[in-house]
Amino acid sequence: MTQASADIASEGFTIALKALERIRGLGAVPDPPTFEVWFTYFKGHNRDLNRELDAIAPDSLSPARVQAIHHRHFATSRHLEQFLTVGQALGSETRKVKTVIEVASGSAADYGISLQSAAQMLGDSIPAMSFSELVGSLVRSTSAVQQTNALLQVQLKQSEEQFRLLQENMETLRIESMTDPLTRLANRKYFDFSLMQSVAKADDHDSAAPLSLAMVDIDHFKRFNDLYGHTTGDDVLRLVAVTLKNNVRTSDLVARYGGDEFAVLLPSARLEDAMAIGDQIRRAIAERPLLRRTTKESLGHVTLSIGVAMRAPGESAELLVERADRHLYEAKANGRNCLVGQPVEGA
Secondary structure, X not given: OOHHHHHHHHHHHHHHHHHHHHHHHOOOOOOHHHHHHHHHHHHOOOHHHHHHHHOOOHHHOOHHHHHHHHHHHHOOHHHHHHHHHHHHHHHHHHHXXXXXXXXXXXXXXHHHHHHHHHHHHHHHHOOOHHHHHHHHHHHHXXXXXXXHHHHHHHHHHHHHHHHHHHHHXXXXXXXXXXXXXXXXXXXXXXXXXXXXXXXXXXXXXXXXXXXXXXXXXXXXXXXXXXXXXXXXXXXXXXXXXXXXXXXXXXXXXEEEEEOOXXXXXXXXXXXXXXXXXXXXXXXXXXXXXXXXXXXXXXXXXXXXXXXXXXXXXOOOHHHHHHHHHHXXXXXXXXXXXXXXXXXXXXX
16 A cells, blocks of 8 residues: 555544544534534535634533534535435545555564564574674564554554444434434435435436326324324324335335325336336225234224326426325325326426
């Protein structure tokens, strides 16, 4: 590994250590948001963040204030993609540091073995003690280098472990930030982000690939909650969530849109394909008997109303959601437990 490669590999690790040192200096806990603020600060690519932090006296940087700064600079859609990938970036830096450790350790070991062999050959073949003493001195120097390297390796491995734990915390936070805690589906925030990304990708690449959306609502869910209680209502939401996940493609995104409404983003699906998937979901729910979990009492069946729309060329994410939602209300008006979808002109 060249010196330039080693420098590049260690850059992120060095920044991470600076961030951790600053956090400790402030007497704060290196939780993921706090670490992200200071990692970005020392990275130096967010000038607004740096200006705000530089303008605040260190004794005024309370944990709550740092959390507020994190929210301002990282909770917007503009920074969400960076937030979602910071865990992977930290993991990449960890692997680079590990590679540096392994290469450095291996190089030192090989160097010591080579010099020891040379000392033995020179000592055996050349009677002049000066040469043997010289090589012996080099071997002793190599041994000292190996001991120093071993100590450095231990220290770096400790730092690597700390870095790995931090990455795991970031990954946990990343997953929690985009997951609905009850259903374990994608949450509304992540759905909005994914939909915007899908629309932007299609527009940027002038893609002819279709994009469809299904809006799904549980029929008479409020009445069901009133009759059987919120605990059973939560079980129904989980049941619908699992059924949605089991009846879509791996490329589709299922999200809890809000309350008892769900959204299914269907990339590369034309209207007829999205309609078929939607109807498969509707039938799977309608045909499944519902039992109270505690008593196994039959509670009848749950049904769904579904509205489907395929994105028209140049259509915004907001208008696509609006059309799918409008079809959802048409399905409810048609008696529920049905699906409505129709293309727009030019789609």
